[in-house]
Amino acid sequence: MLQPKPDPRKTVKSLLSSAFAAVALLVTTPALSQSETASQLPFGPGVTKLVVQDNRVDRKLEGDLWYPTGTPGIFQRADKSKVWQMADADPEGEPAEGTFPLLVISHGMYGNTFNQAWLASEMARRGYIVALVNHPGTSTFKRDADQARELWERPVDLSRLISYLVETSPYKTRIDPERIYAAGHSLGGFTTMLLAGAQFDTDRYRSVCTDDATPVACSVLKGWSVAETQRDQKEMETRREDERIAKFISLDLGGTPVFSRSSLAAIDKPVLVLGSGRADMLDQTIESRALSSALPENSHRHVELKDAGHFDFMGVCKSAGFAILKEHEPGDEMVCINGGAEREEQHRRIVREIVHFLEQ
Template identity: 70%
Template structure:
């Protein structure tokens, strides 16, 4: 969850609009030897087709291809390094686990494209949609206040992929995972069984010095009416989910402690030690402490910042943003070689969690 600034992702959106699908934001290298990888990273656009017409869902799906040597990278952004991707490459034969990914506040599916590419190369389907109301491109206030729809978006995505999509025979319904960054971490926790607690929200989000999450939620008029309070408080647990990954989430202060202690699937909690955006004491550390001890694995990434879970900046990216969009350069602090190293560590933690 980021500060409630509408302009934070503006330069990023400009870069992304200019890029082709082959140039999705992300990581160029990984911690694991390239010559050991069996698959290539395929990627294509996806539209969820279901009965809901009031909330269209579109995004990207990354998947393993049988051609690990075909992984071009476009170079269309002045700020961002591009992910390895084979647009519309043929999916490899076999049955693979699925990871659905939720982006942060005013982010989009490109934020964790680096992760989609890396996981696809290791035999995972990775699907992401732009959440209406809280994505870079879709900011209608009426959709924004319906924060309860974000976990529903992921449930709809899962249903479409395993029941109606062209990939349904490639996905293992017994291995469905979810990962989310920032507000996306909050979203996937709701999908895992965490619940918004209205009374706690009112208590924690009152006063002058509010946590970042409270600044965002109150700014969006979340749970202001009785109807909205009721919708926000409903459980959005999806029993098909078998593991969940939180990437420096924002929103722990408003989650019911009883619901967190009742979560019955493994949870990987990755936090950022630099705490440059979120207070770890009330976010990832508090989340890990509230989850069942036998279900949670908490790692605070040494010297990592909140934006290290996003893509890698080019060496000149910080200076470009500082000149043309002052204030937005925060997304590129330690965003080049240091971020590549953080990605390697993040990827290793995620793979260890998913594969054991």
């Protein structure tokens, strides 16, 4: 299989195996803590492991389910990574009574469920059930050339996840089927927009991805041999819209150039488009701004977060994170640029935008 051409921004390694391989389950090394902010929120952040049980034996889906607990001041933090600060959680905490909206989140290229665990924790505290799975083939721990090539399976993963949760899982009675939402970061944003009704356009892909000066997404898709056969083109162009999802959230997505403009214009569900004002990884003109321009004006909101970077949608880095990555994974230290207090402030802004969008 062809490999993406080297990029100084190290696109393919943006979520490195070495850093996340050191992360243990959230249930380890508990340390009880409480903060003024946490105590003001209505719920605590419960979390449990999640395995989707359906008839797809060829593509196992595993991840984490976050949920509201009735004890907002009780949570724990695992401390098994030297680079990343773990999200606050109450592992296997007693679920709060009631029915809650469901938010499914798709991670970025070679990412995993830890990447947006911070967001899941914050949303659980605000009364949301949040589900995240590792996409086979394009996750940190499950890299496979054939599965990566079958990029159309990513939105199917989330539809399967929703079906399991609302139809057969032990959590089905706790989910409000009228309030199902989807969000995704980077390639996860691309995945989320496919669920909203966006469609891959082979002709656009061929015309846009023609030379070395192509968008970042082109090198990724070419490297994974996406849509190189007629069968794969048909699969990629097949509509993957999930009507059960009421609202969609794009977190600095990559891949807008290969979407059919007519399919974007036809999306009739609310979409929140969050972009990175610092534009350290993706050209906003051809990504989030272009997505906003193509969507119906009255059904979406576009916010370009000033000073935010692509990796601010991931977790917070520890103070030593930048130096550790620079020494052991040269080039990957970029994920921790402004990754401490500055990123925590970006997280607060992101959560405010998401909550406002979902609850308006």
